[in-house]
Amino acid sequence: MSKQVQQNLKLTDQGVEEIVQKTPEAAKEGGVIGGQPNQEVHGQAFANAHQNDRTLSEPDMIAMNESETVTEYKARVEQIQANRFGFLDSEDENTNDAGAGAGARARAGDAGKTKIHEHPARQAVEPLPDLSPAMQQPPFDSYVKANLQITNVPEVSEAVRQEVLGKYAEAVLDNAAAAVRQMENHLAQPNAINSDFQKIGQWLSEGPGHFAQSPEQLNRDLSAVAAGAMEEIDKPLSVDERAKMAGLLLPMFFFEGGSEPINPETIQQMGLEGMSEAELKALGIEKRVEKIVETKTREAAEALDQSEGLAKLAKKFGINMPPKDTYVFAGEKDAVSAEAAAKRLGISSEQLKNVDEASLIAQGIEKVAEYRDAFFNRYPGLIPVADRITVHHAIPKWFLKRHSGLFTAKEVNDVDSLRGIYKLANDELHNDKIHNAWERFDRANPKPSRQAVLNKVEELDKQFGHLFVPTEGR
C-alpha cells in the first residue's frame, strides 16, 4: 500500500534548481510542508537555521586523501568547486529524465540564469500548487545544496479502469439473474416496494459491515433495491453504465476523503473485503456504497409514493393507467387500437368512443382493455420491472380465431386470464413449451369445450405457474 516517495530539492550556486514534487496528499502524509504559505515560512526558517552551516564543497571541509599530494588535492578541490554535484546540463537532464515527460515545466527565474524545473509526480491526480516565491527567488544560499526527504505515504491508486469495473458489473448481473425470480415474486406482494425503500434506508445507514455476508447478502439487497437497480439491469449497458451499475450494488473501498475507488487488485492483495471496519479505519480506508443508490431509490420512491408518479413511471414502459381501450373484431385474434378500429369502421375515434358496447357487439366488435395495461394496473408493484416482463394469455388468443365463439375477447384478455412471464424465461417457456403444449392440445381437440380449455389452463398453471410473475395462487 505504501511506497517510498522522494521529494528532492537541489539548489546550486550556479542557480540551477530542480524540484521533484509528489502529490500534495503525499506531502501532507509524509509530513512535508506542502502548502504555499507554509513553504515560505519553512524556507525562511531553514535559511535562518542554516546560515552558518558549512558544506562539504568548502575547501576546508574536503578531506585530503591518504595517497594524495597537495597539488592533486588542490586540483580535486577546484574540480569539486567548479561543479560541486557533477550536475548534467539542465537541458540535457531534462531531456534524459523519463519522469519529466510532458508534465515537466521549465521557468525562467528572476536571476536570469536561473531555471526552475518542476517534475510533477506521474501519480499526481490534480495539478500541483505553484512553488512559493521564496523557493524560486534568488539569491540561492550557497549552503543549501540538497534537501532529500524520504516519506512514507499511501500509494495513490490508479483510477479503477472501466473494463475492470465492467467485470464487477457482470458478476452483479449474474447474481441478479439468479435473484430475479425471488425479486419479482416479492415485488408482486402488496406494498412491496414501499417496504423495500424503508429497508434501503436501513442498510444505507448500517454502513460498511453490511456486505460482509455476501454473496447472499448481495442477492437479498438486490431484492431491496429492485425498483432502482432493476431499471438498469436488463438494458444493453455501455461500459460506463455497467460501471455505474457496479457502484449501485457493490461495496467500494476508498482512501479516506478520496473520490476514486481503490482498484480491485489492491483490494484483493490487501484483503480489504475480509477486514472489519476498525481494521479498515486503521488503514485510513473506508468502505461505502455509492451515493447513486440513495439518489436512485429516492427518485423511484418519490415516483411510487404517489399515483401520479406511478402513472408516470408506467408511461415510461408504455403502460397506461388506467388501461386504454382496444378493439377485437370477430374471428380475429389480435386487438387493434381505437384509431385502427375507427378507421376500419369508417368513423372517427371520438365517435367510436361514444358507441356503446351492445352496439359494438352487434357489429362483431368487442371493446377490451389493453392487456398489458390491464395486467400492470392489477399488479402495480411490478411496474418498475415492466420492461422485463412479458404478458401471456393463459387462453391463447388464437382460440378467438380457430374456435370463434368459444370464448369472448373480453374473457381471453381479462386480467385473470393473463400471466406475467419474466422475459429471460419467456423464449423457452412461453414461446416454446407453452405454445407447443397448446398446439398439441388443439391438434387433438378440434371441437374443445370451454371446460376442456379451462382444464388445460389449470394444468399449465400447475406445471409452469411457479415460473409466472406473480406466482401467488398458482
Added chain:
Amino acid sequence: MKFYALGTQAVGDFGSNTLRGDFEDRPPKVQRFHLEMDRWPKDDIVEALATYAVTERLANQLKQSSLTGFSLDEVEVTTSEAFEEWRHLHAGEVVPQFYWLKVHGKPGVDDFGLISGPCELPLIVSDRAMNLLKQCNLNVCEIENYSPHKLSAAG
C-alpha cells in the same frame, strides 16, 4: 422399422392468405399455406396446426434423399407484431427461406406420414427420416416413439 411421432415447433398461425377448409378438420385441409410467424423459427421444421414448413436447407436434403411420403411446395411466410417484439433476441440472424412440407404418406409405412383425425402428434417419421432430420436443428421439436394405438384417434 422404428417410427417416431413429432411435435414440431409451433411458430405461429395461418395467415390471412391461407386457403383452407374447416378449422375443425384434423389435419386441416389447406390449399394455400400462408404462415404468419409469431415466434422465431429455431428448428428446421416448424408448423401451424399440423401444417408443416421446412427450411431451404432441410428441403434440399429432402429433395436429394430417397425418402417417401412428402412433397414440397411454396409457403408464404410473414411475421406478426409479436414476432417483431422478440426479433432482437436473434439480432444478426436471418429468417431462412421456407418450403411447405406436404405430408401425404401413411404413418408407420412411409418415411413421412400424417395421422388423420384428432391426434396430439400426427406427424410420423421413419428412422431413416429421423436420421436426416437430426442433421438439422431439432431443438424445440418433441420426439416420441410412435405407438399407433396410443396416438391415433383415427385408428
